[in-house]
Structure formats: structure tokens, C-alpha cells
Amino acid sequence: xxxxxxxxxxxxxxxxxxxxxxxxxxxxxxxxxxxxxxxxxxxxxxxxxxxxxxxxxxxxxxxxxxxxxxxxxxxxxxxxxxxxxxxxxxxxxxxxxxxxxxxxxxxxxxxxxxxxxxxxxxxxxxxxxxxxxxxxxxxxxxxxxxxxxxxxxxxxxxxxxxxxxxxxxxxxxxxxxxxxxxxxxxxxxxxxx
Amino acid sequence: xxxxxxxxxxxxxxxxxxxxxxxxxxxxxxxxxxxxxxxxxxxxxxxxxxxxxxxxxxxxxxxxxxxxxxxxxxxxxxxxxxxxxxxxxxxxxxxxxxxxxxxxxxxxxxxxxxxxxxxxxxxxxxxxxxxxxxxxxxxxxxxxxxxxxxxxxxxxxxxxxxxxxxxxxxxxxxxxxxxxxxxxxxxxxxxxx
Numbered sequence: 001x002x003x004x005x006x007x008x009x010x011x012x013x014x015x016x017x018x019x020x021x022x023x024x025x026x027x028x029x030x031x032x033x034x035x036x037x038x039x040x041x042x043x044x045x046x047x048x049x050x051x052x053x054x055x056x057x058x059x060x061x062x063x064x065x066x067x068x069x070x071x072x073x074x075x076x077x078x079x080x081x082x083x084x085x086x087x088x089x090x091x092x093x094x095x096x097x098x099x100x101x102x103x104x105x106x107x108x109x110x111x112x113x114x115x116x117x118x119x120x121x122x123x124x125x126x127x128x129x130x131x132x133x134x135x136x137x138x139x140x141x142x143x144x145x146x147x148x149x150x151x152x153x154x155x156x157x158x159x160x161x162x163x164x165x166x167x168x169x170x171x172x173x174x175x176x177x178x179x180x181x182x183x184x185x186x187x188x189x190x191x192x193x
Numbered sequence: 194x195x196x197x198x199x200x201x202x203x204x205x206x207x208x209x210x211x212x213x214x215x216x217x218x219x220x221x222x223x224x225x226x227x228x229x230x231x232x233x234x235x236x237x238x239x240x241x242x243x244x245x246x247x248x249x250x251x252x253x254x255x256x257x258x259x260x261x262x263x264x265x266x267x268x269x270x271x272x273x274x275x276x277x278x279x280x281x282x283x284x285x286x287x288x289x290x291x292x293x294x295x296x297x298x299x300x301x302x303x304x305x306x307x308x309x310x311x312x313x314x315x316x317x318x319x320x321x322x323x324x325x326x327x328x329x330x331x332x333x334x335x336x337x338x339x340x341x342x343x344x345x346x347x348x349x350x351x352x353x354x355x356x357x358x359x360x361x362x363x364x365x366x367x368x369x370x371x372x373x374x375x376x377x378x379x380x381x382x383x384x385x386x
Contacts, residue, residue: 014206156365157365169352
């Protein structure tokens, strides 16, 4: 069975979105800079894939995951990725109030984060599961369900916004990889149990 | 003239000390882990120098600085480093209320952070100046006086404590170096003007 990997871009001062994040402002004020590494150098306009280098390799690695778990805010503020995060893998949206019907066949709404993770892992089989969104991450951290963090550390201070790590949460990690891409440092951590 | 380099150990969630930091608890609750990289592997018991590897090299690099600027809390909570941070270089302590007399010839108390930095740079000559302590860092950041950050990024979440970067401060950096030592990732950033 694969690992549950949190995949997020974070500023050096710990924010994954700027202030005032909302439906029409998914990354918050000034937060677009967190995704600028996806556009550094040239990208393929049809896939958003960076064309070369470390950033392309990390992008490709993310797309080898076999399922996605996300909180509802992040899912909706990202315009539901048009119903397909990548390659048609199943998406599990954690929400306390699931809608009666999903607009997309591959998108399931689940009211319990642990159940969402279990279903995603089963669906992914041998492949890893990608997790997005601080709401989902906080639930999963408290459930002890996160295996790894893949953090794109962006060399800016945003000053305000939504933090990846919640006040009060403590943990110990092992750094398993640090690679410099254009405009970003890609870090990979394994959570110590 | 040298650069002003902030040198701090920071948890992945942004803390440079745990909660309840104070005179007898300089690194705060659980904060000793931030300095554990200084003790990874063997150290020379007379100098605290890590004996080998990247950590030793980074340690040695810190000691090539020609002056130190520190805020008074950090200075006092570190037991004033016995009056000598390293090699007898001058220490400039930023405090609103300088004592009439300094207990150490090489320690000067200065009531204005910019003046402290100017005096330290003049004293260091061609060498860089090391800065310690979030109080000093915040003043210096607001004055636009910080040239570089040397951050020992420790793979833990402390959950609470004192943050290196203040809420509301925004900035853009350039990552100039990332090196893995035992139990720590050494990052070097240049502040973009």
C-alpha cells in the first residue's frame, strides 16, 4: 500500500495561502507567488507541466499518485480542478456536509477524514495518495495518518494568511530529500511515529 | 564591508524558541531540539564544535564573523555567552535601557538597532556580522538592514513559541545554498531589495 503524502507550496514563514483566501481568491492576497515555481522557465500550455529540470521532475512525481484527498474549501477554491486533478484518478473531498449528488463520477464526498484516506488508499492500490489543503492536513495529522510531506518551500515572507502547520501541533520529521528547483526548494519529510 | 547575516535555528513551523522562553529557559519548552544539530555525532567538548561534516563547516563559518549583534533578551537568556561569543569579537546588545556600565570590555549596549548594526559593521571590517535573536531581527528587517539569513531548519514542529518571522512582515529572498547536515538542513538566503 502506498503512502499518504501532503503536497503543498509554502512560504518560508509558513503560509500556504495569503490573507483573504476565498472562492475567487484561492491562494489569497499575494499568494500566487507560491505557485510561481510551476511557471518558472517554460511550461507546456496544455498540461501546465514545467518543461525541464527539477521542477518538471517534481511535477511528474506528483502525478504518479493514484488518488487525491482534499478538503472542500481547497477543492472549491481551485474550481474543482474541472473535475479531474490528474489522469482521472479518484478524488475524495472531506466535508461535514456532503452534497446528495456529486457533479463528477470520480469525485466522492466523505464526511470523515480517516474514511476518506482509507478509501483513497484502497483506490490507489500500490500507488501513493496525494493530500491537498490545510483543513484536510490538520485532520489527518491529528489522526496520525500523514506519512510524508512534500513541501515546495518558496523564498518569500507572506506575512499573513493560512498556515500549513497549526498552532499547538507538535511532531518530528525526517528529511529525506532537499532539491533546488528554479525559484523553489523541494523538501520531502517522513513523519516519525 | 561585510554582510549582516541573521543566524538562527528554526523549526519547520517557524519557531526559534518554544513556549515560556525566559531567563532559565532560553530556548523555551522543548526548544533544545533546535540546537541538537550542534550535538549530532561527536563534538569537541572544549569548543562545542561538531567534529565533522556539513555541521562542522557551518559552525566554522559562523565563527568567521567579525562582530555580533543581539537583542538583550537573547543575550541574557544565553547567560551572556560568558562575555565572549567567539574569539573575542565585539558584541553589540540592542536595548532600550542600556546599563551605565558593561560587565565586559567587548560588549557594548546600544539603544538604537541601526546604530548597533553600523557600529558592528565598522568593527567587523571586511568580515560579516552575525545577528542573533528575534527582537534584533525584527528591528533590523524593518530598517531594511538584513542582508542574509542563515537558517538551520530543524525537522520538527514545536507548535508554540517565538517565531523568527513576524506576522505582517513581507519580503522576497533568493536561496543561495541548501546543504543537509546530520539532523538539520542549512539554508542560506539573500534578501532581495
